[in-house]
Amino acid sequence: MSRNIQTIFQEFITKSTPVFKNRDALTSHFAPETIPHRNEQINTLASIVAPSLKGGRPSNIFIYGLTGTGKTLCAKYIGEELEKMSHQGTNLVKVLYINCKMKKVADTEYRLVAELIRLLGEDIPATGLPTETVYQTFFNIIDSREWVVIVILDEVDTLVEKMGDSFLYNFTRINQELKKAKVAIMGITNDLHFIDILDPRVKSSLSEEELLFPPYNALELQDILKHRAEIGFHNYILSEEVIPKCAALAAQEHGDARRALDLLRVAGEIVERNSEPKITEKHVDIAQDKIDYDRIVESVKSLPKQTKVVLWSTIQLVDQKREDIQTGDVYGIYENKCKETGLYPLTQRRISDLISELDMTGIINAKIVSLGRYGRTREIKLSVSQPAKEKIRDILDHDLVI
DNA sequence: AGTCCACAGGAAGGGCAGGCGA
DNA sequence: TCGCCTGCCCTTCCTGTGGACT
Numbered sequence: 001m002s003r004n005i006q007t008i009f010q011e012f013i014t015k016s017t018p019v020f021k022n023r024d025a026l027t028s029h030f031a032p033e034t035i036p037h038r039n040e041q042i043n044t045l046a047s048i049v050a051p052s053l054k055g056g057r058p059s060n061i062f063i064y065g066l067t068g069t070g071k072t073l074c075a076k077y078i079g080e081e082l083e084k085m086s087h088q089g090t091n092l093v094k095v096l097y098i099n100c101k102m103k104k105v106a107d108t109e110y111r112l113v114a115e116l117i118r119l120l121g122e123d124i125p126a127t128g129l130p131t132e133t134v135y136q137t138f139f140n141i142i143d144s145r146e147w148v149v150i151v152i153l154d155e156v157d158t159l160v161e162k163m164g165d166s167f168l169y170n171f172t173r174i175n176q177e178l179k180k181a182k183v184a185i186m187g188i189t190n191d192l193h194f195i196d197i198l199d200p201r202v203k204s205s206l207s208e209e210e211l212l213f214p215p216y217n218a219l220e221l222q223d224i225l226k227h228r229a230e231i232g233f234h235n236y237i238l239s240e241e242v243i244p245k246c247a248a249l250a251a252q253e254h255g256d257a258r259r260a261l262d263l264l265r266v267a268g269e270i271v272e273r274n275s276e277p278k279i280t281e282k283h284v285d286i287a288q289d290k291i292d293y294d295r296i297v298e299s300v301k302s303l304p305k306q307t308k309v310v311l312w313s314t315i316q317l318v319d320q321k322r323e324d325i326q327t328g329d330v331y332g333i334y335e336n337k338c339k340e341t342g343l344y345p346l347t348q349r350r351i352s353d354l355i356s357e358l359d360m361t362g363i364i365n366a367k368i369v370s371l372g373r374y375g376r377t378r379e380i381k382l383s384v385s386q387p388a389k390e391k392i393r394d395i396l397d398h399d400l401v402i
Numbered sequence: 403a404g405t406c407c408a409c410a411g412g413a414a415g416g417g418c419a420g421g422c423g424a
Numbered sequence: 425t426c427g428c429c430t431g432c433c434c435t436t437c438c439t440g441t442g443g444a445c446t
Contacts, residue, residue, distance in 0.1 A: 128421035372444025375408025
């Protein structure tokens with residue numbers, strides 16, 4: 001066994017063509033020195049946050065645009081530049097970045113404020129204190145240092161989904177509690193309609209300034225990819241058609257630069273693994289399938305056990321060639337499986353929520369339909385390819401053994 | 403027009419775990 | 425140790441929904 005592994009490692013070192021110069025450059029979290037096609041947004045952001053360098057509170061900013069349009073990258077870039085500038089002078093500015101989608105980090109009011117405190121280098125228990133105390137601790141820290149704090153709340157829509165917008169309202173009013181420090185919020189969202197669902201008071205406080213990040217077009221994506229490929233790949237490895245292909249595929253998905261980078265990187269990894277001499281269009285196609293497949297498999301593996309049983313039940317019904325699978329059908333199979341495996345069955349109300357959650361992951365598609373006097377229910381379909389379905393069944397069969 | 407079905411989904415609250423401070 | 429706090433998962437109870445059926 002270990003000999004085999006050593007052989008693989010040895011072959012990798014000796015035979016494989018060197019593909020990557022810097023693999024990180026082909027990931028979305030890499031911070032390049034320049035950000036192409038976002039000058040306008042960067043300049044606007046910079047001018048909005050600049051007053052903080054003189055101790056003023058910048059306006060709250062609301063940034064929106066689809067995934068992979070450079071919102072986070074630009075916000076972080078501006079944050080870093082601002083702190084650098086501040087270190088050279090007054091040292092007044094502190095930029096705190098939080099991704100609100102991170103579970104166990106910023107999915108409750110308590111955790112969010114606790115995370116801000118941790119980012120300031122102080123310790124706070126993960127639970128146990130009244131939320132009011134956690135807020136007070138945060139206020140004391142920044143007030144004692146007289147900072148201007150800019151809080152970047154990435155994916156702020158998920159926060160509102162979980163906690164409602166009253167929290168955001170309180171948060172935009174933090175400054176009334178502070179004596180010397182000042183806080184500005186930079187909210188980022190992929191959801192273009194997010195601002196419309198907010199309470200008007202929250203809306204006006206959060207979006208004192210608004211900034212839209214439009215999708216990249218295919219040519220702009222090509223520029224971005226060329227720029228990253230120069231840093232990330234050895235120059236002989238890329239065939240000419242690869243970058244336009246990645247850009248075109250990502251442009252179809254609303255100009256998502258993240259997707260374009262993933263395609264390029266994974267195509268490179270495939271070539272590296274197979275010790276092939278060049279990345280071609282064919283590898284981009286394989287990469288596209290692989291990314292989708294891996295995403296589904298990973299999300300299935302991480303599902304809680306009850307949700308796995310619900311998914312397993314749905315697959316059973318699909319395999320029985322059942323048309324129009326409904327919530328009640330899934331629940332019936334689910335109950336039987338619970339009996340069989342000795343698992344405690346949850347109520348139908350709860351299963352209804354689990355089906356919604358599965359719908360959100362994209363593994364199934366659950367559409368609400370009304371069947372007249374036969375009631376109102378969800379019509380459930382699997383939304384994965386046949387090979388992915390087989391793989392999911394293998395995972396579930398393995399995980400749900402009695 | 404009224405009834406009915408099979409849920410969807412909101413609200414309230416229970417029970418437990420993890421943690422803090424007195 | 426005890427009381428209190430938060431988070432999380434879940435149940436119970438309830439109202440709402442919309443189209444077929446009577």
